[in-house]
Amino acid sequence: MPFNRLQILLFIACLHSLSWNDSAINRVHAQEVTVVILGNAQDAGFPQANCRKDCCKRAWQTPSDRRFATCIAILDAKAGKRFLFECTPHFPDQLHLLNRISTEQGLPTETLDGIFLTHAHIGHYAGLVHLGREVMGTKSVPVHVMPRMRNFLISNGPWSQLVQLKNITLHKLLDRTEKQMGNIRVTPILVPHRDEFSETVGFRVQGPNRSLLFLPDIDKWEKWNLNINKEIAKVDIALVDGTFFGEGELPGRNMKEIPHPFIQESLQRFEDLPGSEKEKIHFIHFNHTNPVLQNGSSARKKILDAGFRIARQAQTIRL
Ligand SMILES: [Zn+2]
Ligand SMILES: [Zn+2]
Numbered sequence: 415m416p417f418n419r420l421q422i423l424l425f426i427a428c429l430h431s432l433s434w435n436d437s438a439i440n441r442v443h444a445q446e447v448t449v450v451i452l453g454n455a456q457d458a459g460f461p462q463a464n465c466r467k468d469c470c471k472r473a474w475q476t477p478s479d480r481r482f483a484t485c486i487a488i489l490d491a492k493a494g495k496r497f498l499f500e501c502t503p504h505f506p507d508q509l510h511l512l513n514r515i516s517t518e519q520g521l522p523t524e525t526l527d528g529i530f531l532t533h534a535h536i537g538h539y540a541g542l543v544h545l546g547r548e549v550m551g552t553k554s555v556p557v558h559v560m561p562r563m564r565n566f567l568i569s570n571g572p573w574s575q576l577v578q579l580k581n582i583t584l585h586k587l588l589d590r591t592e593k594q595m596g597n598i599r600v601t602p603i604l605v606p607h608r609d610e611f612s613e614t615v616g617f618r619v620q621g622p623n624r625s626l627l628f629l630p631d632i633d634k635w636e637k638w639n640l641n642i643n644k645e646i647a648k649v650d651i652a653l654v655d656g657t658f659f660g661e662g663e664l665p666g667r668n669m670k671e672i673p674h675p676f677i678q679e680s681l682q683r684f685e686d687l688p689g690s691e692k693e694k695i696h697f698i699h700f701n702h703t704n705p706v707l708q709n710g711s712s713a714r715k716k717i718l719d720a721g722f723r724i725a726r727q728a729q730t731i732r733l
């Protein structure tokens with residue numbers, strides 16, 4: 415039976431919709447505030463330097479399986495502004511990815527309107543070196559930091575040179591004090607973590623319609639003076655520390671020295687929450703050993719079957 419014109423057009427439309435990817439969704443969301451996940455791995459990225467074990471084997475062979483250190487961007491299409499949360503060792507690739515998505519949204523790609531940093535562990539700020547004289551030579555990019563983090567950057571090279579040459583300008587954040595930036599409001603919240611060089615914060619970001627909690631690094635939930643369940647109740651999306659899946663993940667290493675809430679502990683803690691709360695929770699900041707990074711793993715299935723989510727690199731979320 416010959417197809418009529420309408421049937422052919424419908425068929426083409428279906429094919430087109432099957433090929434829709436994040437970028438197509440981005441175009442639909444132009445003029446809005448969007449969160450872009452630019453990386454979901456722990457500080458070292460995936461695969462990790464010199465790891466020859468099974469966890470990283472496939473990612474060394476298949477570049478598309480690699481993941482950058484945890485970082486998000488917020489695109490405010492209305493105000494024409496772009497903000498980064500974290501500046502990781504994978505900054506060159508992440509800025510490239512951000513520029514591609516910005517272009518699709520009609521946003522300028524020349525400037526960064528601000529960088530918010532959680533703390534001074536390498537995966538969260540070391541990418542700042544690319545703003546310096548040897549690379550981009552930026553002019554006064556605003557970097558928003560807590561007081562100890564600020565002193566750390568001012569007092570230690572090579573970061574101090576970025577400040578002296580005015581590649582970056584430091585703007586002070588205060589615990590639980592909100593800052594308005596275009597159409598978003600950003601609030602840092604102190605969290606317990608191994609604070610060798612700086613304090614550590616998570617961020618709550620309020621957009622025009624929805625709000626986000628960004629909490630990539632924290633010691634155990636029980637050590638926090640705030641209740642994570644209550645903090646999740648205050649927002650619409652929560653990106654939370656999922657560094658390790660469970661005990662014994664680092665053979666030969668005392669995992670008490672590098673405490674994080676194991677995903678298995680979090681699944682238990684959150685198990686009685688209603689489905690509407692569970693689906694807010696996106697795990698992020700995965701160590702290379704975390705089975706969540708392996709396609710089709712039972713760890714992934716366990717999280718998703720229980721009603722939780724796993725943050726994806728290049729994922730976009732409306733705020
Ligand atoms: Zn980290
Ligand atoms: Zn590995």
Ligand SMILES: [Zn+2]
Nearest residue numbers: 533535607631
């Ligand atoms: Zn850390």
